[in-house]
Amino acid sequence: MATSKLTIVVPAYNEEEVLTSSVQKLLAVEDQIAAQTMLGQRADILIVDDGSKDHTWEIIENLHATNSRVRGLRFSRNFGHQSALIAGMSEAVKTADMIVTIDADLQDDPDKIVDMVDAYADGADIVYGVRNNRETDSWFKRTTAQGYYKTLKLLGVELVPNHADFRLMSKRAVETFLQYPERNIFIRGLIPKLGFKTAEVFYKRTPRMAGESKYPLKKMLAFAWDGITSLTIAPVRLILILGTLSCLLAVGMVIYAIVMKTLGLTVHGWSSLMVSLWFVGGVQMISLGVIGEYIGKLTTEVKHRPRYTVQTILD
Missing domain, CATH: 1.10.287 (Helix Hairpins)
Structure with a gap:
C-alpha cells in the first residue's frame, strides 16, 4: 500500500457553485487515507471539465495553481458524463494504482473512499459504492429506479442495484475496462463483466449542496434506454x-x-x-x-x- 497511488476522477459540468468545496473535501479525504495507510503524497485529484459553460474551468485552473495535487482535463465541448469518466480513467491509469470516480456534487459520500481503499488493500479490484436507502428520492424516482433494475435483470443484464458511478477500480481493472472500444457505452453495466474480485461499500446519498441536477427526467430516460440497448438485444x-x-x-x-x-x-x-x-x-x-x-x-x-x-x- 505504501507504494500505491490513488487518483480521484471527478467529472464536472457547470459545477462552479460546488467545485471548490468538493475538491477541498476530497483533498481532506486523501490526507486521511495517507495518514492511515502511509500513502504519503501519492494521491491526487483529476477533474474532467465536460465542456462547461460557466466558470468551472477557471476554478480548476485556480485550484491547480494553488495545489499541484489538483489536475484538470478539459473537453472541447460537452461529450457527456460517460465520456468524461472514460477520459478521466484513461489519463489517471497512466500513473495511478487505484482510481476512484465520484461526481462533483458529492451526493455520494466521499468519506466512504476510505473504506474503498481498505477493501482494495484486502484484495478487491473493484469496490462498488452502493446506496443503502433512497429516502432523498421522490416516490416516482424511487419506484422507477427499482423497476428499471428489475427490468434489466429480466432482460439478462448483470447490474449492481443502487450503484451509479461511485466506485474504486484497480489499475488492472481499469486497463481491462478500457479495452472495450464501443462508443455507445454504459459503464455501470460493463464493469460487472470484467470478472475481477469485487466488494461493496454502503452509504446514504445526500441532497446537492447547490446547483441543479444534471440528470432531469428526459436525460434519465435516455440514459436508461441506452443502458438497455447497449447491453442486450x-x-x-x-x-x-x-x-x-x-x-x-x-x-x-x-x-x-x-x-x-x-x-x-x-x-x-x-x-x-x-x-x-x-x-x-x-x-x-x-x-x-x-x-x-x-x-x-x-x-x-x-x-x-x-x-x-x-x-x-x-x-
Whole structure:
C-alpha cells in the first residue's frame, strides 16, 4: 500500500457553485487515507471539465495553481458524463494504482473512499459504492429506479442495484475496462463483466449542496434506454416473439373467419377492422423504431469516431 497511488476522477459540468468545496473535501479525504495507510503524497485529484459553460474551468485552473495535487482535463465541448469518466480513467491509469470516480456534487459520500481503499488493500479490484436507502428520492424516482433494475435483470443484464458511478477500480481493472472500444457505452453495466474480485461499500446519498441536477427526467430516460440497448438485444427478441404471436393470432382469425362464413354467421364490423389495423400498424412502427435504434448504434460504432476531444490538460 505504501507504494500505491490513488487518483480521484471527478467529472464536472457547470459545477462552479460546488467545485471548490468538493475538491477541498476530497483533498481532506486523501490526507486521511495517507495518514492511515502511509500513502504519503501519492494521491491526487483529476477533474474532467465536460465542456462547461460557466466558470468551472477557471476554478480548476485556480485550484491547480494553488495545489499541484489538483489536475484538470478539459473537453472541447460537452461529450457527456460517460465520456468524461472514460477520459478521466484513461489519463489517471497512466500513473495511478487505484482510481476512484465520484461526481462533483458529492451526493455520494466521499468519506466512504476510505473504506474503498481498505477493501482494495484486502484484495478487491473493484469496490462498488452502493446506496443503502433512497429516502432523498421522490416516490416516482424511487419506484422507477427499482423497476428499471428489475427490468434489466429480466432482460439478462448483470447490474449492481443502487450503484451509479461511485466506485474504486484497480489499475488492472481499469486497463481491462478500457479495452472495450464501443462508443455507445454504459459503464455501470460493463464493469460487472470484467470478472475481477469485487466488494461493496454502503452509504446514504445526500441532497446537492447547490446547483441543479444534471440528470432531469428526459436525460434519465435516455440514459436508461441506452443502458438497455447497449447491453442486450432482448428488445429485438421481444419483437420476434410479438411478431410470431401476431402471426399465430392471424392464422387463428383466418380459421375463425372461415368457420363463421361456413355457418353463415359472418358479422360485418368496420370498428373491429379499424382497431385491428391500427393495432398492427402501431406494433410495426414500434418494432421499426427499436430496430432502427440498434442500426443507428451500429452505424456509430463502425465509423470509429473518437469518444471525445481533449482541449487542455493541466498535469
